[in-house]
Amino acid sequence: MDKRSKIALYAIGAVIVLMMIAEITKPKALNWRDSYAAADKIPLGCYVLFNELKDISNNPLKISTKTAFEALKDLENTKKTVSIFINNGIGFDKQDSESLLKYVENGNSVFISANYLYGDLSDTLNIRIGTDYNNFFKKPSLNSFISPNLKPNERHFKDVIENSFFTSIDSLNAVALGTTKVEKTGEIINDTIPDTNINFIKIPFGKHSGAFFIHTNPFAFTNYHMLNDNDAYAATVLSYLPKDQIIWDNYYKSGRKVITSPLRFVLQNQALKWAFYIALLSLILFVIFRGKRTQRIIPVVEPLKNTTLDFTRTIGDLYYQHGDFTNIITNKVQYFLEQIRSKYYLDTNELNENFISKLAVKSSNKKEDTKALIDYIMYLKSKLNHTEADLIQLNKFIESFTKSNI
Template sequence: MDKRSKIALYIIGAVIVFIMIAEIVKPQPLNWRDSFSAADKIPLGCYVLFNELETFTDEEVIASEESIYQYLKKVDHTSPKTLMFINNRIYFDSEESNALIDFVEQGNTVFISSIYHYGNVLDSLNVSVERQYANIYRKEAENKFTSPSLKANNRIFKDVVENSHFVSVDSLNTTILGTITTKTEDDNDNFETNPNLIKIDYGDNDGQFILHTNPFAFTNYHLLNDKEDYAATVLSYLPKQQIIWDNNYKSGRKVITSPLRYILENQALKWAFYISMFGLILFVIFRGKRTQRIIPVINKLDNATVDFTRTIGELYYQHGDFTNIIEKKIQYFLEFVRTKYYLDTNQLNPSFIEKLAVKSSNTKEDAKTLVDYLVFLKSKKQHTEQELIELNKKIEHFTKHKL
């Protein structure tokens, strides 16, 4: 890589690092998601309210993380309690509605602040809610209390506001505690006032529903922007008793998004899963320690002498060095005779021929023919290919009896 290419790579790398640092240190946009969760410190969370609820009760504030139908089956009914629901929409199915009504009939209080109210509860209370759909940007609204002594705590909500209100109530059992005043749609400086905070007595044990239609009034945004007196006044209508904070019916509720959600939400299945994973880890650890590793197979070293000899012979043959090959074959044959039959090969005379014929089980004529040809070849300085072939034939013929 040349110098110019290296410089280009360095520049590209520096730019990438700079972009990464800029992404990390840049200010994060403000999260305006509807949450109403006690754990969220974002503008539309309820962290501030939840931590201030202890001022409205002499007992510990309890947080419920499950459906109201399941929770109310195990709640302590020996003393009256207040159940609080704050969210942009609240829906109760038939079983939850019945459990909630039974809870109030026992002398407890239910506080609901929501834009939308769904389910059988409102039908049982003969209450209906209307929401302002006309404008994307809500008109400013004055939230007032009906009691003249609370006039100082009235507030005008100019932003992050919801102008839902009640359009029909059961006048026999309902007390209007607060109203909302907004401009009409004709833009002629006309105003309309509707109830947005009511109390409904229910049952024979002083149970009550307190319903409110502006849940944003209890969010961090308004409690930290001069609206805390309004929220405190609304909550002052709650009896001085233990408060149960609903943390389940929330838009910002923390849910398990894992594919194992069904298992992790079931207590028995969750512990079975954890125990299985723990056992599997122990099995892998101990199995890995106790199992002997596979011993690799080591093959015998190949005897490459024959291949080496063949390669060298082919090399001599390709270069046409027949004399050298003949000399090597004669030397090899005589060495074989010395080591196999213990014969002296210095003198290739008739006595040697007779001994070689006897020990090799060949005829004297065959032994003499081979030895005479060896002597003939040793006397020559240059040899031909034909002589090499002839020598090889004679040696093979002589050794066919397995010397």
């Protein structure tokens, strides 16, 4: 890789790192999604209300993460409870509605706060919830109570509101508890909807003091309004409920977390999501650069075998078998003298006293041992015929001299 390519690669890497840092450190946009979940701290979650209920309740709160049919079918009837359903829209099917009706008929209570209530339950209770999209939908509204004693707890919801109200109720059974009032602006032709409408009712059901409490302003229970001086209104609405153990619904929620795969779980968690992206990017970079740098397998080439030693051994064996000790001694002496010349840089033409002294010093041998070796070599050179004993003695002298030097 040339210098220009490296600079471009480093620049791209730096840009990616800066983008990641900017993404991580940038302020998070406020999430205005409808949630109503107990664990959500976003404006339209119910974290504040849920924890307030835990603090003021005499009994521990039960949390339901199932449908009404599944949650209530195994519920013991020995102790009365209050089930709380809060969401922007709630729909109960036939099984859920029958379970709730039976539950309330046994003396329990159900509180529902929703802008839209649909399904079999609303048909059985003979109620309809609607809104005036022309004048009423998201306008500031005054939510108050029928009882004049509760006037200090009424609140004016200026924003973050969707005004719904009852368009039809069973006047023989339902008891109005609260109203909502919107000041209309503009001239609407044939506008028959009054300014003040009922938004909170109680419907007694069964012979054991059970009741449905239906409320049409779920926004009043969100974190936004609970922390903006509207908590007194929410507390007053809930004060109508019996002081029984509370079952908090966490199933009929717009913010209910539905995890259908491990990848969805990873991507919904901010830390795990970034860890996954970084791992994926690292894997791609590894494949790109590793693929370029990896060479194909180089075959192992065996080095050429040095047969000089085998050849020498074979020739020596031939000489030895034929009893040509003179030739072996001559070659051995020549090889020894060649080693002295190449290692100690000494002239071997004259093997005199000066040569012996220099060789003894350079080879770190005693002068007497060095002289004995050289004298024996000179003796062998003076002989015409040699015996096996001469060869053995020469070999002993050379091995003793060269054991740690040559």
